[in-house]
Amino acid sequence: MFVKLKVIAESLSVILKSILTAFLVLWLPYWGLYIFSLAQLSYTTVLVLCYVIYFTKLLGSPESTKQQALPVSRMTDMLPRITRSRAFVNWEEAKLTWSFFKQSFLKQILTEGERYVMTFLNVLNFGDQGVYDIVNNLGSLVARLIFQPIEESFYIFFAKVLEREKDATLQKQLMIHPTSFPLPRPQEDVAVAAAVLESLLKLALLAGLTITVFGFAYSQLALDIYGGAMLSSGSEQLTINLQVDPHVPSAFSYQMRGAGPILLRAYCLYVLLLAINGVTECFTFAAMSKEEVDRYNFTMLALSSSFLVLSYLLTRWCGSVGFILANCFNMGIRITQSLCFIHRYYQKSPHRPLAGLCLSPVLLGTFALSGGVTSLSEVFLCCEQGWLARLVHVAVGALCLGATLGMAFLTETKLIHFLRTQLAMSDIVQG
Structure with missing residues (x-):
């Protein structure tokens, strides 16, 4: 796996894309949408x-060891050509390519499906779409910067430690795996994987709960700092309408002001599900057999269809927050599938x-108490009481x-030991 190459290539591409976008917006603003098209073309x-x-x-x-492990010996081998058997298509490679295409297509629907619903079904106006995009980009920063690297790194770890098509009782035994954290005695590979998976699940749960609990109380402040009153408490409204017949007055309809904070709060809950799903799926995909992956892809096909339908219905019912609720439903189903696989x-x-x-009941109680205190602080101190009140609100959140x-440090000692060991090993590798 060329992880370092991927990180450098994508980082360089994103940086140059961002610089080009900023330059064109400042100097050639009348180009409009062409700016973003050119930036995307430069990224690719x-x-x-x-x-x-x-x-x-x-x-x-x-002489490179990586070169010897590649299935090609020169760049032209990656281009289409007629084989020695004069067959234009290698059907074995074509089946593999088709399998990758199906998985990528389904993943695209599940991750970007709401954008297709927005574009083709006209469920939101451009103003609502703009607010949704801003909140979506802000909320996804944590997932891209923290959870995605963890998921990719430990997928490689699980793929190296575990043998596919074998359950936990058939995995081989050996001494401490060189890429795992140190253990005091010889362990089965499956035991090492179980210990790492347990710690990763707890880490993801704690990180997601922290973002969810504190995100609820500080979403309005974050949007107010980022985009002003237009985002934090502007004229955008969220309408929840249970009207069945358009000719009959609705039995239950009301409006809530400030769609931006509502969206970001819902996204905080979505981040919690993203964190758990990333860990469970990285283990699941590393341990699944080919037949199990094919069955999972079939399940994803049904999930994609239901996700698109649910996105449309929820958006018609409760506005742009319906997209996030549909994503939460989608993540909940995927987490359930992965948990069932891990349990089996x-x-x-x-x-x-x-x-x-x-988690420890004491720690859960601390989360609940912190959520209550910060929510009360938001009611009385944010965000129309001036900067002094905002600073007090931030101080309450920090405490x-x-x-x-x-x-968490006192109750989750096993997780703390895992993190310390990982940090120590990363220092050894870098040294």
Whole structure:
């Protein structure tokens, strides 16, 4: 896996895309949508060039161990050509390509499906779409910067430790795995994977709960700082309408002002589900057999259809927040599938990694208390009482966050040990 290459290529592409977008917006604003089209084209071009240059150099070094592991020996092998058997299509590779295409297509629907609903079904006006895009981009920063690298790194770890098509009782035994954190005695690979999975689940749950609990009380302040009153408490309204017949007055209809904070609060809940789903799916995809992956893709097909329908219905019912609620439903189904697989995988072994989803009652109480205190602080101090009140509101949140993290440090000692060991190993690798 060329993880370092991927990180460098995507980082460079995103940086250049952002610089080009900012430059064109400032100097050629009348270009309008052409600016973003050119920026996206530059992103794709730089990304492809990074991969082409890297693999051209790699394939030119026969002594490289990475080059020997590749299924091609020169760049032209990646281009379409007629094989020695004079067949224009290699059907074995075509089936593999089709499998990847199906999975990518379904993943695209599940991750970007709401945008297709917005574009083709006209369920939101451009103003609502703008607010939704701003909130979606802000909320997804945590997922992209924190959860996605963790998911990708530990997918590689699980894929190396576990053998596919074997359940937990058939995995091989060996001494401490070189890429895992140190253990005091010889362990089965499956035990190492179970220990890591349990710690990752607990870490994802704690991070997601922290974002959800404190995000509810600080969404309005964050949007007010970022975009002013137009985003935090502007004229946007959320209408929940249970009207069945358009000719009959609705039996239950009301409006809530400030669609931006409502969207961001809902997105905080979605981030919690994203965190858990990332960990469970990285293990599931690393341990599944080919037949299980094919069955999962079939399930994703049904899930994609239901997600699009649910997005349309919820958006018609409660506005742009319906997209986030549909995404939450989608993530909940995917998490349930992964948890069922993990439960079956370890069912006949003594390991119970799903215990990582159980937190101490004292810690849960601390989260609940912090959520209540920060919510009251928001009511009385945010966001129309001036900057002094806002600073007090932030100070209240900082104290509650410190108390919550301190309680987590005291109650989740196993997780703290895992994090310390990972940090120590990363220092050793870098040194």
